[in-house]
Amino acid sequence: MKRLLLPAAVLAVLVARSACAFEPFVVRDIRIEGIQRIEAGTIFSYLPVKVGEQMTDEKAAQAIRALFGTGFFRDVRLDVQGNVLVVTVEERPAIASVEFSGMKEFDKDAVKKSLREVGFQEGRIFDRAMLDQAEQELKRQYLGRGKYGVQITTTATPLDRNRVAVTFSIDEGEVAKIRKVNIVGNKAFSEKELLDQFVLTTPGLMTWYTKNDQYSRQKLQGDLESLRSFYLNRGFLDFNIESTQVSITPDKRDIYITVNITEGEIYTVSDVKLGGDTLLPESELRKLITVKPGEPFSREKLNDSTKAITERLGNEGYAFANANAVPAIDKDKRTVAFTIFVDPGRRVYVRRINIVGNVRTRDEVIRREMRQLEGSFYDAQKLQLSKQRVDKTGYFSEVEVETPAVAGTTDQVDVTVRVKERPTGALLVGVGFSSVDRFIFQGSISQSNIFGSGNTFSFQANTGTVNKTVSLSFTDPYWTIDGVSRGFDLYRRAIDATTLGIGNYKTTTLGGGLRFGVPFTEYDTLLFGLAYENTKLILDPVLSPQRFLDFQSQFGSDYSAVIETGGWVRDTRDSVIWPTRGRIQRGNVELASQPGDLQYWKTTYQNQSFFPITRDITLALDAEAGIGRGYGGKPLPFFKNFYLGGVGSVRGYRAATLGPRDVDGASLGGNRKTNVSAELLFPFPGTGKDRSMRLGAFVDGGQVYGQDEAFSFNTWRYSSGFSFAWNSPLGPLKFSIAWPIKDQPDDHIQRFQFQLGTIF
Numbered sequence: 001m002k003r004l005l006l007p008a009a010v011l012a013v014l015v016a017r018s019a020c021a022f023e024p025f026v027v028r029d030i031r032i033e034g035i036q037r038i039e040a041g042t043i044f045s046y047l048p049v050k051v052g053e054q055m056t057d058e059k060a061a062q063a064i065r066a067l068f069g070t071g072f073f074r075d076v077r078l079d080v081q082g083n084v085l086v087v088t089v090e091e092r093p094a095i096a097s098v099e100f101s102g103m104k105e106f107d108k109d110a111v112k113k114s115l116r117e118v119g120f121q122e123g124r125i126f127d128r129a130m131l132d133q134a135e136q137e138l139k140r141q142y143l144g145r146g147k148y149g150v151q152i153t154t155t156a157t158p159l160d161r162n163r164v165a166v167t168f169s170i171d172e173g174e175v176a177k178i179r180k181v182n183i184v185g186n187k188a189f190s191e192k193e194l195l196d197q198f199v200l201t202t203p204g205l206m207t208w209y210t211k212n213d214q215y216s217r218q219k220l221q222g223d224l225e226s227l228r229s230f231y232l233n234r235g236f237l238d239f240n241i242e243s244t245q246v247s248i249t250p251d252k253r254d255i256y257i258t259v260n261i262t263e264g265e266i267y268t269v270s271d272v273k274l275g276g277d278t279l280l281p282e283s284e285l286r287k288l289i290t291v292k293p294g295e296p297f298s299r300e301k302l303n304d305s306t307k308a309i310t311e312r313l314g315n316e317g318y319a320f321a322n323a324n325a326v327p328a329i330d331k332d333k334r335t336v337a338f339t340i341f342v343d344p345g346r347r348v349y350v351r352r353i354n355i356v357g358n359v360r361t362r363d364e365v366i367r368r369e370m371r372q373l374e375g376s377f378y379d380a381q382k383l384q385l386s387k388q389r390v391d392k393t394g395y396f397s398e399v400e401v402e403t404p405a406v407a408g409t410t411d412q413v414d415v416t417v418r419v420k421e422r423p424t425g426a427l428l429v430g431v432g433f434s435s436v437d438r439f440i441f442q443g444s445i446s447q448s449n450i451f452g453s454g455n456t457f458s459f460q461a462n463t464g465t466v467n468k469t470v471s472l473s474f475t476d477p478y479w480t481i482d483g484v485s486r487g488f489d490l491y492r493r494a495i496d497a498t499t500l501g502i503g504n505y506k507t508t509t510l511g512g513g514l515r516f517g518v519p520f521t522e523y524d525t526l527l528f529g530l531a532y533e534n535t536k537l538i539l540d541p542v543l544s545p546q547r548f549l550d551f552q553s554q555f556g557s558d559y560s561a562v563i564e565t566g567g568w569v570r571d572t573r574d575s576v577i578w579p580t581r582g583r584i585q586r587g588n589v590e591l592a593s594q595p596g597d598l599q600y601w602k603t604t605y606q607n608q609s610f611f612p613i614t615r616d617i618t619l620a621l622d623a624e625a626g627i628g629r630g631y632g633g634k635p636l637p638f639f640k641n642f643y644l645g646g647v648g649s650v651r652g653y654r655a656a657t658l659g660p661r662d663v664d665g666a667s668l669g670g671n672r673k674t675n676v677s678a679e680l681l682f683p684f685p686g687t688g689k690d691r692s693m694r695l696g697a698f699v700d701g702g703q704v705y706g707q708d709e710a711f712s713f714n715t716w717r718y719s720s721g722f723s724f725a726w727n728s729p730l731g732p733l734k735f736s737i738a739w740p741i742k743d744q745p746d747d748h749i750q751r752f753q754f755q756l757g758t759i760f
Contacts, residue, residue, distance in 0.1 A: 024056045028083035036091055036162045038072055043087060046070065055085060063087075071125055093126045096163035102170040105145055111138065126156065126164050138168060146214030149173030149252040177203050177213050179254040183227075185242070185261040188234075197230050198223040200257070206684060206693075215246065215255045224259070231263065235296030237329065237336060238264025267297045270335040276342040279318070285309055289340070297336055306340060314380030319348040319403055319413050348378040351412045357419040358452075365454035366390055366417060368478055371522070378403070378413060385522060390417065392576050395449045397422035454478065456487075468494040477517075485517035489531070495639070503545050503666040506538040507639050515565070527567035527588070535559045535598075537639070545662040548638060555634070561596035565589065573610060577727075578694070580618045583609040590628075600636045602628035613680075620696075622677040624649075629671060635707075641669030642704050645717075647753055649675050650700045652719030652738030654748035659704025665746060668706065675702025679723065696723035700738070718742050721751075 027049055032040045046066040048059045060078050067076045067089065075090040098121065100108050115121060120134035135152055142150040151171040156164045178200055183191050195201070199212055199219050207213040224241055231239035242260040249255075271293055274282055288308035291301040306323040313321035321344045328337040353374050355363045369389035371382040383401055391399045398420035406412040446458035456475040471491035479486035493509045513531025520526060537557045539548055566589045573582035590602045604626035611619045630636040646655030660668045677700045684693035701718040705711060721738030735754040743749065 024054050025080070025083055027051055027053055027055050027085050030085045030087065032087050032089070034089045034091070037094060038089075038091060042070075042072075043067065043089065047087070049085070055080075071127070091162055093158070093162045093164045095120075095122050095124050095126050095166055096159050097165045098122055099165070099167045100170060101167060102172065103168075105147065105172055106141065111141070114141065126166070131156070131166065135168070138170075142172065144216060145211075146175045146177070146216075146255075147172055148176045148248060174253050175214055176248060176253055176255050178215055178257065180256050182256070182258045183261060184258060186263065188236070188263055189230075194227060194230065197226040199226075204685075215257070220244070220246070220257070227259070227261070229299065232297070232299035233301075235266035235268065235298070236264050237267040237297055238262070240264070265334050267329070267334050267336045269293050269295055269297055269338070270330070270333075271337040273337075273339045274342065275339050277344055278342045279313060279316070279344045285312070285342070288312060291338070302338065309340065309342060311380050313342075313344050314378065316344075317347040317349075317377035317379065318344040319378040319380070320345040320405075346411045349412050350374055350376060350378050351406050351414055353415045353417065355417050355419070358421060360421055360452040361395055361419075361449060361454070362452045365393070365395070365449070365452065366419065368481075368483070369393065370417070372415060383415065386417075388574065389522075390419065392571070392573070393449075393454065394576050395422065395454070396420055468496075479516075483519045487515045487517075489513045489515070497639075498543075503548060503638075503662060503668055504540045504543040505548055505639065507535055508538075509533055509535045513563070513565075517569075523572050524568065524570045527565070527569065529563075529565035531563045531565070533561045533563060535561070535639070545664070545666060545668070547662075547668075551635070551638060555597065559597040559637075561592045561598040562594070563596075564591045564593065566591075579610045579620075580612050581610050583607065598637055598640075599632040599634045600628060600630045600640060602626065602636075602640065616683050618681045620677075620679045620681055622679075624673070624675050624702075626673045627671060636671050638668065641671060642673035643667070643669045644673055644675055644702050644704050645748075646750065647736070650702045650717055650719055651698070651721060651736050651753065652700070652740040652749065652751060653717060653743075654750040657748040658702065658717055660706040660709065661746070670704040670706045670709070672705040672711070673702065674711070675700070677701075684724070684726075693727075694725045696725070697721075698723060698736075698738075716742070717747065 028051065030044070030047070030049075030051060032043055035043070046063070048062045048066070049055050063078060064076050067073055067087075072091060073089045074092050077088040079086040079088065098112060098115070100111065103111070112121070115134050115137060118130075118133055118137050120130050120137075124130075131154060135154055139150060139152055142152075150173050153169040155167045155169065157167070158164055179202060181195060181198065181200065181202070183194050186194055200215065200223055201207065201212050203213045212219070224244065228239060228241065240262045242262055244260070245258045247256045247258075269291055272289055272291060274285060278285055289305040290308075291298060291305055302325055306325055309323040310321045313323075321342070323340055323342050325338045325340045328339070330336070350372060351374065353367065353370060353372070355366050358366060370386045371389070372379055372386050383403070387399055387401045390396065396419040398418075400418040402416040402418065403413045404416065406414060445460075446456065448456045448458075450457045454477055456473070456477070458471075458473045460469060460471045460473075469491065471489065471493075473487065473489050475485060475487035477483070477485045490512045491509075493507075493511075495507045495509075497506070498504045511531055511533035513529055515527065515529035518526045518528070535558075537552060537559070539552055539557075541549070568585075568587045570583070570585045573579040573584055584606075585608075586604075586606045588604050592598045592600050604624065606622070606624040608620065608622045611621070613619050626642050628636050628640065628642065642659075643656035644650055644658040645653035650658060656669070657667045659670045659673075662668055677698060679696045679698035681694050681696045684695050697720075699718065699720045701716050703716045705715075718741035719738040720741060721736060723734065723736040725735075726733045733754070735752075737752050739751065740747065740749055
């Protein structure tokens with residue numbers, strides 16, 4: 001037997017030499033030895049020689065280089081037995097399993113996915129260098145969570161069939177917390193005011209949830225940019241961050257951050273000019289410029305001005321328009337002048353609209369909300385409207401619109417709508433509590449995007465002591481391609497007003513209806529509906545109010561009603577989940593007419609508006625009014641009266657207890673109602689820019705009036721308090737605590753209320 005080449009240890013030396021170790025020969029056969037998992041055909045495919053061909057020293061070197069290059073083998077040898085070429089290999093072991101011991105900070109499946117991205121996963125060839133890289137990747141993830149004291153030990157346990165089991169033993173250690181953030185060099189502003197611009201902070205009330213007391217290089221870079229913007233928006237054009245130091249204590253538990261800055265002087269804007277190809281009248285573009293001569297320089301206003309100009313040109317189809325502000329700085333006078341050069345570029349068409357990220361929701365559900373059409377001129381305003389409409393469906397937690405240029409063209413773009421689906425089924429539970437009342441339970445199950453069709457199905461069950469309701473509802477928002485919606489409702493409502501304190505009576509109502517919605521603008525919809533109800537009234541001859549008994553005596557206890565409804569909704573809110581601007585208005589009319597036993601009409605109007613006070617604070621104003629009367633010689637049924645008090649009206653008072661009272665103190669409701677609310681919404685302290693939590697400070701007011709009562713603000717009830725809303729991992733939670741104002745001794749007070757839900 002002749003040994004042609006030595007093992008891998010001297011491969012490089014042998015390959016470098018050109019001297020032959022044997023006489024060339026014609027290969028009569030090729031035999032593979034040592035393989036366990038690798039197919040023989042794989043090795044044959046890498047050999048530069050086949051049976052019947054001449055084997056040379058050069059081809060032997062090529063074969064060894066090729067087989068080592070696959071990474072499958074730890075050692076490769078070539079031998080000759082007669083005219084038979086023998087290829088002997090020693091395979092590298094395969095990774096049979098990857099396990100984690102002591103891991104609590106991360107989800108193990110998510111970590112395995114991240115390790116796959118660096119090439120380390122079950123089934124792959126085990127490589128010590130790759131194992132070290134996987135360990136470093138795992139350590140990097142822990143450092144990103146502030147666990148600088150993490151200790152990771154890796155163990156590779158040999159198994160049968162040339163496999164290994166890899167185990168990462170982890171001692172996570174303690175999380176390093178930010179103990180102090182120092183800003184050095186500030187004179188114009190206090191350190192506290194500057195630190196308010198930071199997301200990173202020292203441990204506080206909510207940092208257990210936000211993790212903002214854990215150091216992150218990305219968060220620090222974002223905070224430094226926020227600090228820079230803070231100064232540049234106040235005229236400090238020469239502001240500079242000189243250096244940043246981040247130090248950690250020897251026990252790796254405390255982090256100290258020091259930021260050294262130079263503020264410079266305040267610069268005033270001396271002039272703003274327009275240049276380039278403005279395309280539109282200069283007077284129209286100047287209305288979009290918010291930075292004015294004589295004011296301190298503000299980078300935010302300047303950026304908003306150039307952005308507004310490019311967006312305005314984008315509305316005309318110039319998707320690649322550019323507005324660039326060129327400064328002229330006078331350091332002696334501390335002034336700066338700007339010339340905004342406008343370059344509209346070429347007018348652009350939209351070639352194709354692509355939908356990305358919708359796993360369950362059908363493409364058509366998103367496409368029907370698009371106002372930008374394929375093949376038409378690019379229109380930035382229509383794209384923004386399209387994004388808002390897709391977002392307002394409520395099916396997605398994120399909606400992004402991108403407009404990449406079409407390769408090889410200068411006048412075409414594609415529109416990519418990138419969405420992230422959110423759970424659209426909801427199990428909601430409502431609970432009320434007061435010192436004199438019992439718990440009231442309400443529940444509903446709904447699916448607002450059933451089977452990804454955009455249709456809504458809901459089932460509601462209310463087992464409270466007052467209301468017991470079972471209802472089914474279905475809505476198709478695009479019954480026609482023009483956006484006409486159609487819905488069906490079936491319901492059974494049983495009301496026991498005795499426990500609510502609004503008079504001793506019980507009603508059981510069975511009903512069903514059909515409704516339509518017809519949009520006539522992008523924001524306005526007309527509503528029409530027709531329903532049939534059968535109501536049975538039960539009174540106590542002794543305990544029920546006399547006026548209720550008189551109504552029963554005159555009109556009976558079993559009523560059928562044909563109810564026609566009409567309405568109008570105008571919705572310009574920027575979001576249905578966390579609105580910060582815009583308005584929603586609702587007007588509704590309900591008419592019960594022949595051939596039913598009841599004849600009455602009711603109308604309501606609601607206006608809810610949102611105003612951004614700052615980037616983080618929103619003012620919400622809500623006003624609602626309603627009136628109802630009977631006709632045809634019949635009164636408005638007392639069980640159709642308006643009621644106020646509780647969630648959604650005047651918080652701090654027990655539900656449905658405001659307004660007229662009977663001689664025994666029972667609330668009777670009324671045929672008119674008015675109520676208003678003003679609420680200041682802002683982020684929860686310590687959550688930084690996290691929008692999953694919101695606090696509110698509110699003032700509510702309102703009253704209900706009987707048939708013969710005159711409207712008067714003197715009879716209104718008011719309350720003020722605080723609210724808290726949290727989109728928690730378990731679902732939406734809402735809390736409120738209110739203190740009544742102008743309350744009377746016989747008012748029913750209910751200060752604390754909360755609502756919780758679970759999203760599935």
